[in-house]
Amino acid sequence: MPVLVIAEHDNQALKPATLNTITAALAIDAEVAVLVAGYGCGGVSQSAAVIAGVDRVLLCDHESYLHPLAENLADLIAAIAGGYTHVLAPASTFGKNVLPRLGALLDVSPISDIVAVQSPDTFVRPIYAGNAMATVKTSDQKILVTARPTAFAAASAEGGAAAVEAVEPAAEPGDRVRFVGQELTRSERPELTSARVVIAGGRGLGSSENFKLIEELADKLGAAVGASRAAVDAGYVPNDYQVGQTGKVVAPELYIAVGISGAIQHLAGMKDSKVIVAINKDEDAPIFQVADYGLVGDLFDALPKLSAALD
Amino acid sequence: MKILVPVKRVIDYNVKVRVRQDGSGVETVNVKMSMNPFDEIAVEEAIRLQEAGRAEEIVAISIGAPQCQETIRTALAMGADRGILVETEQDLEPLGVSKVLRECVDRESPDLVIMGKQAIDDDCNQTAQILAGLLDWPQGAFASTLKFSDGRVDVTREIDGGLETLSLLLPAVISADLRLNEPRYVKLPNIMKAKKKPLDTIPIEELGIDVAPRVSTIKVEEPPARSGGIMVASVEELVDKLKNDAKVI
Numbered sequence: 001m002p003v004l005v006i007a008e009h010d011n012q013a014l015k016p017a018t019l020n021t022i023t024a025a026l027a028i029d030a031e032v033a034v035l036v037a038g039y040g041c042g043g044v045s046q047s048a049a050v051i052a053g054v055d056r057v058l059l060c061d062h063e064s065y066l067h068p069l070a071e072n073l074a075d076l077i078a079a080i081a082g083g084y085t086h087v088l089a090p091a092s093t094f095g096k097n098v099l100p101r102l103g104a105l106l107d108v109s110p111i112s113d114i115v116a117v118q119s120p121d122t123f124v125r126p127i128y129a130g131n132a133m134a135t136v137k138t139s140d141q142k143i144l145v146t147a148r149p150t151a152f153a154a155a156s157a158e159g160g161a162a163a164v165e166a167v168e169p170a171a172e173p174g175d176r177v178r179f180v181g182q183e184l185t186r187s188e189r190p191e192l193t194s195a196r197v198v199i200a201g202g203r204g205l206g207s208s209e210n211f212k213l214i215e216e217l218a219d220k221l222g223a224a225v226g227a228s229r230a231a232v233d234a235g236y237v238p239n240d241y242q243v244g245q246t247g248k249v250v251a252p253e254l255y256i257a258v259g260i261s262g263a264i265q266h267l268a269g270m271k272d273s274k275v276i277v278a279i280n281k282d283e284d285a286p287i288f289q290v291a292d293y294g295l296v297g298d299l300f301d302a303l304p305k306l307s308a309a310l311d
Numbered sequence: 312m313k314i315l316v317p318v319k320r321v322i323d324y325n326v327k328v329r330v331r332q333d334g335s336g337v338e339t340v341n342v343k344m345s346m347n348p349f350d351e352i353a354v355e356e357a358i359r360l361q362e363a364g365r366a367e368e369i370v371a372i373s374i375g376a377p378q379c380q381e382t383i384r385t386a387l388a389m390g391a392d393r394g395i396l397v398e399t400e401q402d403l404e405p406l407g408v409s410k411v412l413r414e415c416v417d418r419e420s421p422d423l424v425i426m427g428k429q430a431i432d433d434d435c436n437q438t439a440q441i442l443a444g445l446l447d448w449p450q451g452a453f454a455s456t457l458k459f460s461d462g463r464v465d466v467t468r469e470i471d472g473g474l475e476t477l478s479l480l481l482p483a484v485i486s487a488d489l490r491l492n493e494p495r496y497v498k499l500p501n502i503m504k505a506k507k508k509p510l511d512t513i514p515i516e517e518l519g520i521d522v523a524p525r526v527s528t529i530k531v532e533e534p535p536a537r538s539g540g541i542m543v544a545s546v547e548e549l550v551d552k553l554k555n556d557a558k559v560i
Contacts (some may be wrong), residue, residue, distance in 0.1 A: 069477070070440065070450055093470040097452045100405065100437035104444025109406040109525035112435045122529065127433055128328045132337055135529040177449045180465060180476040193471075197559070221560060229489065239455065239469045239490060246349075246429065246489060248471065254559040264327070271537065275557045277549065292540040292557065295549050305546040310560070 002031035002055065004084040006077065007048055008094045011041045011066070014048060016194040017090035019154035024147035025088050026053050026155070027117035033058060033084070035167075037076055039066035045164045052159035062169040067179040068094055074101040075170040081106060081142060085120070091146035091249075092193075103144050110144040111136060115151035129245040129268035149193055150251035150272060185238050187225075192241070195224035197254045200243055200270070203230035204259020204280065204299055211236050213303040214258060220310045226250065226270075228260045244269035259299045262287025279303075312366045312459075312481075314357045315421040316391060317412055318350040318373050320382040321432040334530040346382045349427020351389075352487040355494040356457065357425055358390035365459055368392050370419055374411050376400055380510060387505035388497040394508065399515040399522075405437035407522035412438070413445045414518045421482065423464070428453050428486040439486035449479035453488040 003025045008015040018034070025032045033056040036045040045059040058080065064072045077098070081087055087102065089095030091113040103110040115133075116124040122137045123145065192198065199221070201214040211225075218225045226248070227241040243250055245268040255273035260266060262278070262285055270276070271290050278291035279302050288294040295302060322328055322337070323345040329338045346354075360366040371386035373379040374397040383394035397411050416424065429436035443450035451457075451466030455474065458465040467476045469488045515522065543549045553560045 067475075070443075070452070074444060093453060093468075096436050097440060097450075100440035101444035101450065103406060103437070104409065104441045107406075109404050110435075110437055110441075111526060112437060126534070127531070128322070128337060129431065129434065130534055131328050132330050132531050133534050134531050136526050137529055138526045140525045176480045178478040180478050182470075182473065182475040184473040233490065238473060240471060240473050245431070245434070254553070254557075265324075271534075275553070275559050276537075276540070277553070288540075288542070290537050290540075292537075293549055293552055294540060294542045295544075295546070296542065302546050306550065309546060309550045 001083060001085045002033050003029045003086040003088060004081065005032060005034045006087065006089040006095070006098065007034050007036045007044065008090050008092060009036065009038060009041060009044045011038045011044065014044055015090070015092070016154060016191065017092050017149040019051065019157060020149035020152040021088050021090045021147045022051055022053060022155040023152040024114065024117060024145070025086070028086055028120050031055050035060065035077065035080070037065040037073060039063045047157070049162040049164050050158055050160045052156040054160045054162045057162050057164045058167045059164050060167045060169055064169055064172055068098070069177050069179065070097045070101045071177050072170070073098045074105055077102050078105040079170045080167060084142070086143045086145060088145050088147055091148045095146040099144050099146050106142055106144070108140045108142050108144050109138065110146070111138060112146050113148050114145055115148050126268070129264055130271065131264065148249060150249055185240050189218060190222065190224045192224040192226055192243070193248050193250055195250070195252055197221045197223035198226050198243070198250050198252045198273070199223045199256045199258065200226035200228065200260060201231055201236070201258050202228040202260030203234060205231060205236060208236045213300070217303060217307050220307060228263070228266050257287050257291070258303065260287055261285045262290065312360070312422040313368045313420070314360065314366050314370070315416060315419055315424045316350070316354050316357050316369060316371050316386065317424070317426040317438070318354065318371050318382050318386050319347040319430045320344050320373060320375060320379045321347045321430055324348055324431055330531055330533050334532060336528065336531050344378070346385050347427050347430045349429060349431070349487055351494040352489070352491050353425045353427050354386045354389050354391060355492045356487060359492065361390065370395060370421070372397070372412070372415055374399065374403060374408055374515070383510055384505050385497065387508045387510070388502045389495065392508065394510040396510065396512045397515050397518065398512050401522065402524070403522050404524055404526055405435050405441055406525065408438050409441035409445055410520045410522060411515065411518060412442050414520055416446060423481060423483060423485065425485040425487060428488050439484050443484035446484065449483045451477060451479055451483060451485045454485050455488050455490045457485065457491070
């Protein structure tokens, strides 16, 4: 039986995390199907059909799925899950919201945030904010997994030729859950979790205004902008900038931490980056213990110099 | 409104966890334990609702060893009205926890269940969503603002792209994210008062629920360590290293 991957998308385009999740699925079984549930999302199903390694795309195009509500999606996936050994979703706020609810409907104990597949029933996942790695084996007959996108390479978005089949929507849920609205951060910069370079600022920036120094440098490097929890809590930047145990997990080629002390919770979200640079005026800041290159100094002096050096 | 707040006893968030030599888990002997910080936020939110006149009763519930009474007492000292400990020496996974909570919901009939979005030990981020699924209630996971009116709650959720607001019909299950509120410090007189608040203990066997684990831990290891880095003296040196040694810019 094949493995089912739940696509994350906004009815216009697939989210990159879907490609990483497909790689995790292919490590479990060679036969992978992708469910695209949304409204007006035919184009997304076409994109899913050409991903290398995808055998089949299930398209459920119905207004119940205009917004990715966990209640509606879990009912739909439960109705079709019978034909699959595993159901995978990205370990994003989308996957983390939907998959456990599906677990309740199927009486399956889900496995969150895997970083490696050891065998079809055995996985590695971080615990204690990444301070320990647990290898876990499940005895469930059907297996539900969320996969950490940064731990799996993206599947190639081209090269596949899967058939797209329509699936019936599950019963309509009525008025119990209404979508009211959303405020999405609009940015021309790359997405934080898939950017090649990330520049993150912490409480050391001191204000929302000063974050412009980070943004200026980010634009020169084509980087995404992240932040520590302290900077988000202080209101310098929106919540979706947060990198850490409870924010986003990133693993770029280059991570530049500016004015971030390096609390365990922050390190959990970035310590798998390939090259880490830390700029901090406190030479005892824990961030220096994970940095490949550390610079002790005043960030208000260093950032303009760094920007100028990149001109 | 009656509110049920599940609270978990975990290794205190300031403790640097150590992996046991034999790979069986992390060291918990002589380690400071506290309430899961996200659950503290959930307790605080329930208390604020009570202070605003929206909640009549707050019941804190924990599942685990007798020591979990301390965690419940913390919730009582913060302002919860009474506690329930479902006692077991077994480690339950989120599915088992949710089944126990469903049974408690059946007994207590709350209008709202609110808990932390994840426990900082296993980092599963599952229990609220599973419980909502078992109960067939709406769910508001990763909440940063709650607004109640006319038997519904508007939940603003922290999602990857920003914020999303859903309107849920009560009863519902909510999970608390970091910015929902800042929990209060417990004052000493309230700790004394909390000792007199009712706390019932129910042996898990009495509930007649199958909580046998589905997922077994084969081993627990240290994460791969990063090799030591170097300190640079100037921005110029940094740029040189990034360009010529690391070749990332």
